[in-house]
Amino acid sequence: MSNFRIAGKGRVNRSRQLRFSFDGVDYTGYEGDTLASALLANGVHLVGRSFKYHRPRGILTAGSEEPNALVGSNRGNGRFEPNTRATVLEVFEGLKTESQNRWPSLTRDIGAVNDALYMLFSAGFYYKTFMWPKSFWDKVYEPVIRNAAGLGKAPTAPDPDSYASRFAHCDVLVVGGGAAGLAAALEAGRSGASVILCDEQSEIGGSLLAEPTAEINGQLAWDWLEDTNAALAAMPNVTVLPRTTAIGYYHQNFVGLCQRLTDHLRIVPDGAPRERMWKVRAKQVVLAQGAIEKPLVFAGNDRPGVMLAGAARTYLNRYGVKVGNWVVAVTSHDSAWHAAFDLAKAGVEVAAIVDVRGTVPTQLVAAADALRIRTLIGWTVTGTKGRLRVSSVRVNPVGPGGKVGGAETIACDTLLMSGGWTPSIHLFSHTQGSLTWNEDGQMFLPGRGKEECRLAGAGKGRFGLKAAFEDGAAAGSAAAADAGFAAQPAAYHVEGELSFTGVTGHELPTDRDPGHAKAFVDFQNDVMAKDIRLAVREGFKSIEHIKRYTTNGMATDQGKLSNINGLAVASDALKRPIPAVGLTTFRPPYTPTSFGTFAGYNKGALFEVTRKTPIDGWAEENGAVYEPVSLWRRAWYFPQVGEDMHAAVARECKAVRTSVGMFDASTLGKIEIVGPDAAEFMNRMYTNAWTKLAPGRCRYGLLLGEDGFIRDDGVIGRLAQDRFHVTTTTGGAARVLGMMEDYLQTEWPDLKVWLTSTTEQWSVIALQGPNARKLIEPFVEGIDLSEGAFPHMAVATGKICGVPTRLFRVSFTGELGFEINVPARYGRAVWEKLFEAGQRFGITPYGTETMHVLRAEKGYIIVGQDTDGTLTPDDAGLSWAVGKTKPDFVGKRSLSRPDMLAANRKQLVGLLTSDPKTVLEEGAQIVLDPNQPVPMDMVGHVTSSYWSAELGRSIAFAVIQGGRSLQGKTVHVPMPDKVHSATITGMVFVDPENTRLSA
Amino acid sequence: MLLIRCPYCEAERPEVEFTYAGEAHIARPADPSALSDDEWRDFLFIRTNPRGRHFERWRHMHGCGRFFNAVRDTVTDKFSMTYKAGAPRPSDEEIALASSATADSAASVKDARP
């Protein structure tokens, strides 16, 4: 196996050799390697197939901007992640990785036929090709092409990892730990300000990690770095976070950081979170994110072995890896020269440096000559060869007037390229800060900011080490000063600074047909320069439209490499300057971020709270099946051995109608309304009249919105002249309290009323059935339960089973019933006592399904099920609950608006199916004429539908246009299998005379 | 996530503690029955929906529970000021004064020159 590791170079730990695998082949690397550096050390460049054309692809960069080298990473124990960037993934012992988007293997990939069909996949191919012919969509495009295109496979098993999150506050947040960021953090830290310094890499240092020979204030760069890291670590006010990416910059200096905690570990400690989201609120922010090198755009620039020059230099200097044995560099910028020099000095054969510029700094040419490197100044690259790895490069001289001369072929196994550098302004863009075009540097720079934010170093176009240090120091001390800490920026002396000049452009000149050049702009989305030119020819002028039509910059790397080159090509095609074409918007997250990081602790049982009543445990022990009702879980039914839901509900219903059933109603919303103006407040909020309701009596209350539509309902007891016990629907409790608070605080602040949520203060046990009174009588103290003293809709305070109670004589079943409110902590004890005592009556616990059936048999509605926010009291048949003589209440004025009085409003009615065995589906649509053509005229829908064991048939409610005037008429419910017919009826199906209420 | 100043707690708190409650300074008519259908419709549904300065209601739901008013720019999301429910709509001068006190340098360029 080839070894490309160079002795004495790099920062990887040579004493810690690690084994890992890629596509089933075992390799070795060192502690400190990324997967990319370790593969390159083994001579592996080919790591994947491209998204659309399945072209072989290699490692293009050495950072998080990598568009090509995406792999599946298996960290063991079910920890699999697709699309991991090989340039970011740290190697550890036993790591398993695999290439993606290839079949059957990376070297022999069937999908590569797409590459031969590349003219088919040009700009907008989604919009054009798939339109015709229609049958091709089903048979060819969808199954074949969609299957062939793509990236990694999503894992199928649940993510076994946990994720953490944390809020943090600091005076100065520094994003980026390169020269500028370190200088900024040092200044701010020395000033005494609280500082967070984060960097996405495993080691703090940024580009200094690849600059071992530079000298800073008389120290070699890595010695300076070591001292600086130690100095920062010694400052208690400074927190340094490596492996931490600032993913988004939000309002008021709120910055999200994703810290990767365990991906680099062979053994993950039990319970250790994989990643942590830091939600940082910083007084001042310094962005020192550096710059990203630009590829050059020429035919064959995507072949494995073609790599950014700066990346090659990083692999050499930081990882001790030479990226090839025969190297050619093509560039429009000095930086590729320096990479070529470093490689040549390390013993690599550099066949040529091709510079598209007409003139280059003379010291570069002299240095190349000294290293015996051939220089081709004013030449271009017009093609590359090599199936799975570049094997040669085609170069041509460019004569006066841009005439491209005859080609020459140079053999190589690696081609370095550099088109200059793009400042990383992504986070600044998140703040909606404006950008300005810098004509000299041919780059966008930060303009007017909107946050307490500074940029420093290469991230704002100040290239070079000295500039970065001094700019960072200035930004750090100024940020500290703005946060209230005195600081004086230090000066920096740098030796070994590299020259940094260059030009930028669009595609390199060529002697071949550019319409057939596979010159890639966006490597991840397989967008070529000719695609962008085609989009312009087809009339797209806005860069935002060109982006979406060609998909340039829309891959997971968000165009970190491609946006600026795409813009240059579009600008040339449109014959408008770059700033006039404009830049697309960067959005968070800066780099792909796992869903787990965003979810944090909010998964599994913590995704949403489950509210449980004090009686919930008894229900669980007694075999309840649950259903969720808002955040509560409620006992749905209590099946006995061998019973299905249908049988259980029929048995529970029968018990209530013939003896006694018990039901946990604790989830009902409860609000205590107290004060001298309590009755006046009730009058204004609810439709009903409350003034004459005597203490000790209850009333059904109906609450509307100001628009006149039903919002909530519930039984309300008056305990005293100045005290009401309000109940609400289970799901509506918080909403109703909020609405009441709104009116009380903002419309009627003069009213002396206090509102308190008491939902969780009371356990509520509903005892319903003809034997209910007989059951509780022996346990009640201080309340005369006789019919005369305590009739239907009475409320009293006393004791039950020795504990205080608010006892309500109410019924949601149509039977004689009580709702026993006891302080929550006694709920289960009272429930168990009554259950035990009820055995002689065959007492039966029942759940929400039985509750629903029983109330429907009696024609009682459920707000939110039978109403949907468009029903007035009259629509719901509840006009009797509206106090018409009251001058005002919330929603009253709306009830006389013309539309609210229209004759064909949907009204709530009963529905009996022609076939008594048919239970209609809730939500099913209703039509008058089943034979009309589709789409039919739908006049309403089924809101509630049950099997009634009491009646031996189905029952239903529905809202139907003008429904009450259609009593006795037949309507139809078309369903996929058949059309059902039903008759419109009244809503009370059982005991319409209400004789049982007072049994 | 925005920071919002609760005028009752007299403190800036993160947005998650608050709920939005619609446009401010739309008082419920003292006698709704005296309003025409069109007037009542306007009260119910018609809102200014401006691009720029908006007077709006917020509630410090997970704090003191109080409703209050705020002046916020709907383009930048920036709050100029908050004030107690029932207080009159602040004047341009009051808003300018409040926003310069809280954000004097927020929009400055911060030496963004290359």
Ligand SMILES: [Zn+2]
């Ligand atoms: Zn508050």
